[in-house]
Amino acid sequence: MMKQLSRYVNRDLSWLEFNRRVMAEAKDHSVPLLERAKFLAIVSSNLDEFMSVRVAGIQDQLKAGFTKIDFTGYSPAGLWKRLLKRTGQMVGEQYRTYREVMRELSRKGIVLTTVAELNASQSAAMDTYFREIVFPVLTPMAVDQSRPFPLVHTKELYLAVLLRGEGETEADEPYFAIVQVPSILPRYVRLPGRANSKKATFILLEDLIQTYIDTLFNGYTPFAVHPFRLTRNADLTLNEEGAEDLLEEIEKELRRRRWGIPVRLETGASFHPYALERLKEELEIDDHVIEIDGPLDLSFLMKFASALPGFDDLRYPRLEPVYPAELEETDDMFEVIRQRDVLLYHPYESFEAVTDFVQQAAADPDVLAIKMTMYRVSGQSALVQSLAEAAGNGKQVTVVVELKARFDEERNIAWARQLEKAGCHVVYGLVGLKTHAKILLVVRREGNTLRRYVHVATGNYNDITAKLYTDIGLFTAHPVIGGDASALFNEVTGYSAPYEWQAFGVAPAGLKEILLDLIDREKEHALAGRPAHIIAKMNSLSNQEMIDKLYEASKAGVTIELIVRGVCCLRPGVPDLSENIRVFSIVDRFLEHSRLLYVRNGGDEQVYISSADWMTRNLTRRIELMCPVFDQRLRSSLINVLQLSLQDNVKSRELKSSGLYEPTVGGADPVRSQFQAERIHSWKIQG
Known part of the structure; x- marks a missing residue:
């Protein structure tokens, strides 16, 4: 059975x-x-x-x-x-795909070769590069009775080296050492080529080091050299209640991360048995060792493919984000936003509009306060500079910096210190909760009143990822949203009694309940014989209560279309459970990142933008934000975005009840949602 x-x-x-x-x-x-x-x-x-x-x-x-x-x-x-x-x-x-891609790149003039295949001039150049650039950085680390096994850093590349002393034979136990491949140097080295040649030839740094490994061990003969790489447990375990200074506690925990328990050991092919046993014994890992036939850690290919000059025919055509038309012809963004809400659609529209807004606020003498959340920002953030400038101009600047943004902790600590030195009030959020909401509030004196200007977004305030992720941002001066924005910052930065949100849904107190109520309302419409429809777009769906509520709505007859890029624990298409639910995933040039929700609501359509995925952590352990879009014209624009995603039949995959994904079928003509330029650029409803 x-x-x-x-x-x-x-x-x-x-x-x-x-x-x-x-x-x-x-x-x-x-x-x-x-x-x-x-x-x-x-x-x-x-x-x-x-x-x-x-x-x-x-x-x-x-x-x-x-x-x-x-x-x-x-x-x-x-x-x-x-x-x-x-x-x-x-x-x-x-790795099968890697070998195929590298073969095809070689035919196009991009060659990753080995030291053994170099010609005389290339060998001479590599000899010079090794002795002048690489050798001074290397540190051979012997392991013996007087020198214990060194710390192997997580996700760094190493060489395991077996050596024999003079006069020793195979019967003697070999000497063992490791050498870290320095991550401070480029992983790949370009070789000199003939003049006017368009060919680009490279070798990997570990191959170069391996060739010259004997220079590190005078008097000994290396007879086996193999690459390896260790992955450690990187989850932070913080006692926030007992931490007098959260910033210092996270800095300590980051140092402890280097000693995290080993999870995975990757080794090169044909690894010497003696060296492998030594590693497994010293690292105390036995059940997750992966032998790889190829270079370890292919993440170097990202920089390799991005930074290589020329060869533009082997890349996607360059996309130049356009400046939002509503803001392009004005020197006063406040005047425009005061008159109408403005939506931004990244990466097709430029993130510079957000940067310019903060810069204008920093310089405007009528701006009294700027408040924003900061989860992941880029290495050279103009926003941080503008906030520092605003504090220098005497404005009240409050920044909620999330120190626990995984793998961005060190960068965010640096930003926090820089902002504090500039005179900004830096807050690290609430104990036990990550601040994941994306919101910016500007308070401005206008005549005898104060007006609040708000920017709410589905993505981080990061100018780099705004060129790579699809995200939505909303500028508004709506007084209800402004009031909720002030209350949100007051709850995060101070003591505040529970607030009756007028527009926002805020996690962990209330957002999940609002979502459940919205689904229930559609269910009631369906049971009453009215058309009922939900479209939700997110990165992940894994909360059991949310899934069960969608199952209830499906059984009541609600049409549910979900666009879930990553994890989806809901099983669609199951008779008498989820037969009215379809789930799609789009993986293409840009990372689908926006969180959007549409409910038909008996014809009185509602659309929301949000920072939250429908995961337990987002709904119960993070400060998240969902904001309604009040402007009918903007709601229609976002419905257009959702419909275009649902029509994708090129890069979309549909989740089947088996748990597997199959290419989406539909429509006579191919529709690739991220590349339908004429439709993307006209996504905004005019009028």
């Missing part, structure tokens, strides 16, 4: 299916070659984070003897075995 499917898809297995969709872009021959290389890099980076956080968490459960079965039907032990098997298969597929 066929095993009955669970009502839910397991979160971690769903994530692997998402990474497989990323891999599909690397395998797609219609994608430009250098872009395929970038997707291979993304697969690697995704797997690194998955291992260091999700798989590490399951490993912790196993060590603690945790055996409880989760709501999707998996125990930690069962899930661990399934994940190791599937990730192993994924890595094999990744």
